[in-house]
Amino acid sequence: VVSCNSIFSSPVKDSFSKTDLCNKEERQGLEMSFSDKKPAEDESGRSKKKQKKEDAWRPEGPRDPIAMLKSLPESKQQEIQRALHLFSLGPSLPKTLQQAKKYTYRFWETQPVPRLGRNAVTHGPIVSGETSVRKEPYSLPQGFSWDTLDLSSPTVLRELCTLLNENYMEEDDNTIRFDFSLEYLQWALQPPKWLAQWHCGVRVDTNNKLVGFIAAVPADVRIYETEKRMVQVKFLCVHKKLRLKRMTPVLIRELARRVNQQGLRQAVYTASVMLPTPLSSCRYSWTRPLNLRKLKEVSYPGLRQDMNLQRAVKFNRLPKVTKTPGLRPMTKEDVAGIHSLLQANLLKFHLSPILSLQEVEHWLLPKENVIDTYVVQGDDGTLTDVVSFYSVSYKVLNHPVHTGLRAAHLLYIASAAADLMDLMEDTLVLVKSKGFDIISALDVMDNKSFLEKLKFSISNTNLHYYLYNWMCPNMSPDKVGLVLPN
Numbered sequence: 001v002v003s004c005n006s007i008f009s010s011p012v013k014d015s016f017s018k019t020d021l022c023n024k025e026e027r028q029g030l031e032m033s034f035s036d037k038k039p040a041e042d043e044s045g046r047s048k049k050k051q052k053k054e055d056a057w058r059p060e061g062p063r064d065p066i067a068m069l070k071s072l073p074e075s076k077q078q079e080i081q082r083a084l085h086l087f088s089l090g091p092s093l094p095k096t097l098q099q100a101k102k103y104t105y106r107f108w109e110t111q112p113v114p115r116l117g118r119n120a121v122t123h124g125p126i127v128s129g130e131t132s133v134r135k136e137p138y139s140l141p142q143g144f145s146w147d148t149l150d151l152s153s154p155t156v157l158r159e160l161c162t163l164l165n166e167n168y169m170e171e172d173d174n175t176i177r178f179d180f181s182l183e184y185l186q187w188a189l190q191p192p193k194w195l196a197q198w199h200c201g202v203r204v205d206t207n208n209k210l211v212g213f214i215a216a217v218p219a220d221v222r223i224y225e226t227e228k229r230m231v232q233v234k235f236l237c238v239h240k241k242l243r244l245k246r247m248t249p250v251l252i253r254e255l256a257r258r259v260n261q262q263g264l265r266q267a268v269y270t271a272s273v274m275l276p277t278p279l280s281s282c283r284y285s286w287t288r289p290l291n292l293r294k295l296k297e298v299s300y301p302g303l304r305q306d307m308n309l310q311r312a313v314k315f316n317r318l319p320k321v322t323k324t325p326g327l328r329p330m331t332k333e334d335v336a337g338i339h340s341l342l343q344a345n346l347l348k349f350h351l352s353p354i355l356s357l358q359e360v361e362h363w364l365l366p367k368e369n370v371i372d373t374y375v376v377q378g379d380d381g382t383l384t385d386v387v388s389f390y391s392v393s394y395k396v397l398n399h400p401v402h403t404g405l406r407a408a409h410l411l412y413i414a415s416a417a418a419d420l421m422d423l424m425e426d427t428l429v430l431v432k433s434k435g436f437d438i439i440s441a442l443d444v445m446d447n448k449s450f451l452e453k454l455k456f457s458i459s460n461t462n463l464h465y466y467l468y469n470w471m472c473p474n475m476s477p478d479k480v481g482l483v484l485p486n
């Protein structure tokens with residue numbers, strides 16, 4: 001355990017300006033990309049005539065690379081993006097522990113997170129003790145400002161939606177994008193006791209455009225035997241044109257400062273990239289097709305290639321109706337019953353949320369196109385089982401027929417009476433009947449017991465769970481009882 005003056009961040013470089021974004025050329029480049037402002041005159045002072053002569057060899061049309069890209073049809077842009085991805089020479093984060101050990105994490109090495117390659121045997125904070133929290137926000141490069149997003153304003157909520165939908169990309173080839181709804185973002189970002197100052201945005205001064213975001217929501221979490229009030233970190237996003245300029249460390253530091261101000265010192269978060277140091281690593285994610293024809297038509301990645309459509313449809317066929325007696329949608333009256341059911345079930349795991357009644361209501365009470373929950377009620381009226389899934393929409397780009405995809409993500413499933421397999425198969429039937437095209441789940445909790453049997457297929461990416469400023473032994477995914485919706 002290291003003692004340090006500041007809990008969340010060590011006294012290190014506190015802005016992404018100095019080395020990374022503050023030089024004049026880059027700033028001008030950025031201003032160009034966000035405000036479409038053209039320099040009045042050539043910087044070197046060359047005459048317009050001379051410039052014209054020098055440019056004579058160039059083809060007609062816009063010369064700004066961004067403008068050139070924009071002038072291409074969307075399909076061409078996607079092709080270029082695919083090619084860039086394939087031949088990318090740019091820096092990319094390590095994918096495996098082996099690679100990570102050889103990589104220098106300039107930012108994360110300054111943070112109170114466990115060092116790579118060591119499995120802790122003790123439990124506790126990495127930095128502890130009473131500390132003073134920095135009063136002023138971390139500095140941003142000239143031309144950028146912090147903004148606490150007021151999500152009660154529909155305009156602001158829409159701006160956040162636009163930032164995420166255009167930049168929180170799902171597929172590298174830019175053919176399928178998130179299509180978060182306003183209702184979904186409110187659900188994900190405004191649980192009981194949410195704080196506006198933890199919805200932390202970065203804007204461009206000249207046009208007020210939102211270009212960066214990070215959020216935290218409060219949560220009580222049990223880690224092994226310890227119960228801790230902490231935050232769950234969500235929706236870290238940097239505008240595509242500002243990537244690799246080290247805005248992320250500043251966003252994280254500033255959010256940590258704001259969380260520290262409320263007396264909280266720990267955070268839990270997930271990421272598909274390998275950072276120091278995963279508490280647990282699970283598969284992200286197991287998916288189960290429901291509308292095969294459509295998924296094939298949009299070339300949904302990860303579908304089994306070894307079957308033709310007809311065989312695949314047959315292979316994935318589901319019963320028409322559910323089989324568990326007493327299975328019905330959750331109502332507000334079920335909150336207390338679900339609360340005790342979930343709390344008893346979650347005790348089995350080493351990492352799990354401690355939910356209040358209000359949180360059960362917020363996270364689970366059905367909201368159209370956001371969250372669905374079903375319960376099983378026994379003959380004596382008691383609730384014996386619960387299953388919930390949240391809903392994320394995707395935009396399909398550049399397809400002649402399909403414009404969107406609907407995916408359900410398994411949140412919680414807990415059964416005290418029904419067979420877990422049967423309950424999950426019923427869930428697939430319900431999800432399909434609600435018009436979802438695909439369902440996904442993580443191999444956390446007891447999910448491994450039904451994933452393969454119910455024809456979920458594994459993806460080749462991982463989802464890592466991390467704790468900030470907490471050391472404890474790592475755990476296998478089946479000991480993780482926490483799912484963090486995006």
Ligand SMILES: CC(C)(COP(=O)(O)OP(=O)(O)OC[C@H]1O[C@@H](n2cnc3c(N)ncnc32)[C@H](O)[C@@H]1OP(=O)(O)O)[C@@H](O)C(=O)NCCC(=O)NCCS
Nearest residue numbers: 105106107108168236237238243244245246247248270271
């Ligand atoms: C994730 C994202 C914000 C990273 O931005 P970036 O421009 O590539 O990275 P920056 O130059 O700003 O910062 C680099 C630092 O951020 C860290 N970083 C990158 N992705 C991260 C993540 N998902 N979580 C935490 N830290 C991350 C890097 O490790 C690096 O620090 P290091 O020097 O210690 O290695 C950006 O790629 C993005 O918005 N992606 C789409 C949304 C997304 O995937 N969000 C993350 C969900 S978990």
